[in-house]
Amino acid sequence: MPTLQAHVEPRLRWIARAGRLAARDPAEGLDRAVLRLRVWSGHAPDDIHAADPDPAWERHLHEALGVAWPCRVGHALGPVWTDISLRLARRGFRMGRGTYGGWDDGDQALARAVWCLTAHLGAEEVIETGVARGVTSSVILEALERRRAGHLWSIDLPALDPDLHVQIGAAVAPERRPRWSYVRGTSRQRLQRLLGPGPIDLFVHDSLHTERNLRRELTVAWPALRPGGAIVADDIERNGAFEAFARAHPSARAIVARADDGVARFGILLKPR
DSSP states (O other): OHHHHHHHHHHHHHHHHHHHHHHHOHHHHHHHHHHHHHHHHTOOOSSOOSOOOOTTHHHHHHHHHTOOSSOSSGGGHHHHHHHHHHHHHHTTOOOSTTTBTTBOOOOHHHHHHHHHHHHHTTOOEEEEEOOTTOHHHHHHHHHHHHHTOOEEEEEEOOOSOGGGGGGTTTTSOGGGGGGEEEEESOHHHHHHHHHTTOOEEEEEEOSOOOHHHHHHHHHHHHHHEEEEEEEEESOGGGSSHHHHHHHHOTTSEEEEEEOTTSSOEEEEEEOOO
């Protein structure tokens, strides 16, 4: 019985917090509840809502950007990734799938994509949705720092489990925080105002991976993206929004990549110049 109680009580507390969120923001509350039920059930979708990943996605991305392959800046990510891992380990946090209350840290393939895009686009205005422990945020910030230019705005509504709040942004080094603005709230509430008239150079989606949320973020971010800019969307296999958006914008270059651990897929959209 104590084991059952220890198992059930945290879920009941989460349901109570989700109910309070739903009272304030019904759509957000529903989206979070659906995704949490998937985590609790261990259910994985039967369909993969994404095209087959391109095994040479990194070379094709660099060709599309008009820069040399092999990448001239990619090697510098290795020490950055090691520093991120050590920073989290010193605080007792493991990296990987499901280690943030059932949610995931950014994968190394996703990190390589945002690292190279930030560098090769000469990005100065970067917006992301979803922060968690800030692994992807930290990669972007390190890439900006190497150019001594640019700023990252990160929109995130903290997890409903308050025990996870101490981990928010834990991967971001203190010396990189002057280039970083953490915007608390949902993308539904914050993204349009933050984008303003644009332009931005890079947009990264890694918030709630529901079809409705991803579709809305892509639709709002695309007009603010400068010609030649890029969008990166993580976990696109979970719904059909990325594929549908790419089909609706045939002049954009769409690339689908597989995460290094083989679990997820992410998509890249390059806006025509």
